[in-house]
Every structure is written in structure tokens, then in C-alpha cells.
Amino acid sequence: MPVISLVERIDALLPQTQCGQCSHAGCRPYAEALAEGRDPINRCPPGGEDGIRALAELLGQPAIPFDPAGPQPKPRALAVIREDSCIGCTLCIQACPVDAIVGAAKQMHTVIADECTGCELCLAPCPVDCIDLVPVADPADGERERVMARAALARKRYDARQARKDRDAADKAKRLAERAAVAAPASSTAPAASQAPTAAASAADKNELIRKAMERAKQQAPVAATASADKMAVIRAAMERAAAMKAAQQEADKDKE
Numbered sequence: 001m002p003v004i005s006l007v008e009r010i011d012a013l014l015p016q017t018q019c020g021q022c023s024h025a026g027c028r029p030y031a032e033a034l035a036e037g038r039d040p041i042n043r044c045p046p047g048g049e050d051g052i053r054a055l056a057e058l059l060g061q062p063a064i065p066f067d068p069a070g071p072q073p074k075p076r077a078l079a080v081i082r083e084d085s086c087i088g089c090t091l092c093i094q095a096c097p098v099d100a101i102v103g104a105a106k107q108m109h110t111v112i113a114d115e116c117t118g119c120e121l122c123l124a125p126c127p128v129d130c131i132d133l134v135p136v137a138d139p140a141d142g143e144r145e146r147v148m149a150r151a152a153l154a155r156k157r158y159d160a161r162q163a164r165k166d167r168d169a170a171d172k173a174k175r176l177a178e179r180a181a182v183a184a185p186a187s188s189t190a191p192a193a194s195q196a197p198t199a200a201a202s203a204a205d206k207n208e209l210i211r212k213a214m215e216r217a218k219q220q221a222p223v224a225a226t227a228s229a230d231k232m233a234v235i236r237a238a239m240e241r242a243a244a245m246k247a248a249q250q251e252a253d254k255d256k257e
């Protein structure tokens, strides 16, 4: 019989929106902090008071109220993109932890309502501020059963997304490594007579080259992330300039009238 760790049992009680309101990078890190006794059980607003009670029962602690100084539970809202304003930059797709947004570069994007958890993570990256949150009207939406049903779906989609990202990263590292392995012998200046390795030695050299290239690719990942953040800042600045110019133009037009 499989042994389920405490972290997994705690994680199974969390709503899986990956929203970060608990000040962790997702539900699993909060589950780890709870299992290690580093955090109190009242840090997950999407789980609501029912969530606190469930955690209290599992961990044998008293249920405590939400910290008034921290984020509070609120009715769930769904993201909706104003499609006529969307510039197709794809930044919201990159931010959505459950792949609830569809669209392609330079094309209009749309939120799949049934998949959206209302985590709000797509709002900040949108350079034209064209994503609205529309409250869910159904009064039963916050019931524990519904929260847990959505959590199961969100977990599946989040795991699938993580697996895809890992695959993409591995493919990229492999491509870089293969390119480096092909390029390396061509740049060698060793005399031809000394280049008579056995097939086994040649394969070993190639593996070593691939290993080194994969290490280089891994080291370059944080640089790529910084470049992506820089790109977002540039896009934001450009949109702000465009908005300022538009406002100035509208003022000038008003003066002319």
C-alpha cells in the first residue's frame, strides 16, 4: 500500500490555484511549510474557513481565524479578456498556472471560463490592462465540495503544464548540446594525424561535449529569465508611453475644438 506523506495529505486539502497569497510559490510549498510547522494554517484565502478547519483537523491544531493583516477570503472571480484591446503579447498565457488561456502570438486571447481558478496571476503582466475579473454569481460556488472539485481539475492542469515546461526545457538543452557538439570538432585546430580516435573514444568525447553544453544551457536559464523580465519592462514602458501620447493627443484635440 502506498505511504502518503504528510505533505501530500496537506496538499490534497489546498485549492491548487497556485495564487501565492500564502506567500509561497504555490500550494505544494505551503503544504511543505505546514508539514514542517513553519507556517500557521490560516494563510490560504481561496480555501476559506472550511480550508482552515480541514487543515486544523488533519494537523491536530485548533482552527484559527484569518490574520486580519493578511489577505482575506473573497468570492471567486473569473478572468475575462477584453478581446478588442488584446495585443496578443502572450504574457498572460505564460503567467497562467493552469493553462486556462488560449491564443497565439499577435492574436486575440481568450480565457476558458471552466478552467480559470480566479488566481489573478494574469492581471499584472498584461501590458494593456485588458483583463477584467468578473465575480462568480453562484452562491454555492464557495462550498467545500465545489472548491475541492475545482482543486482536482486545477491540480491536473498544473501538473500537465509543469511536465510540458520540463519537457520543453530538456528539449532545448538537448538541442543546444547537440549544436555545440557538432560545432566543437569543426573549430578544433589539432593536426589530422592526431585526430584518429577510436569510435569509443569519439563517442565518449561527444558525450562529454553534450554534458558540458547541457551545463552551459542550465547556467544560461537564469539569464534568459532576466531577459524575459527585461522584455516585460520594455513592453510595459512602451505601452505607458503610448497611453501618455494618446492622452496628450486627446487633450490637443479638445483644445482645437
Ligand code: SF4
Residues within 6 Å of the ligand: 014, 015, 016, 017, 018, 019, 020, 021, 022, 023, 024, 025, 026, 027, 028, 030, 043, 044, 045, 046, 047
Ligand atoms: S491556493 Fe492557497 S495554498 Fe495555494 S498558493 Fe494560493 S494561498 Fe497558497
Ligand code: SF4
Residues within 6 Å of the ligand: 078, 079, 095, 096, 097, 098, 099, 100, 101, 111, 115, 116, 117, 118, 119, 120, 121, 122, 123
Ligand atoms: S486565466 Fe488568469 S485568473 Fe484564470 S487561472 Fe489563468 S492566470 Fe488565473
Ligand code: SF4
Residues within 6 Å of the ligand: 081, 085, 086, 087, 088, 089, 090, 091, 092, 093, 103, 109, 125, 126, 127, 128, 129, 130, 131
Ligand atoms: S497579456 Fe493582455 S494583451 Fe497580452 S495576450 Fe494576454 S490579454 Fe492580450
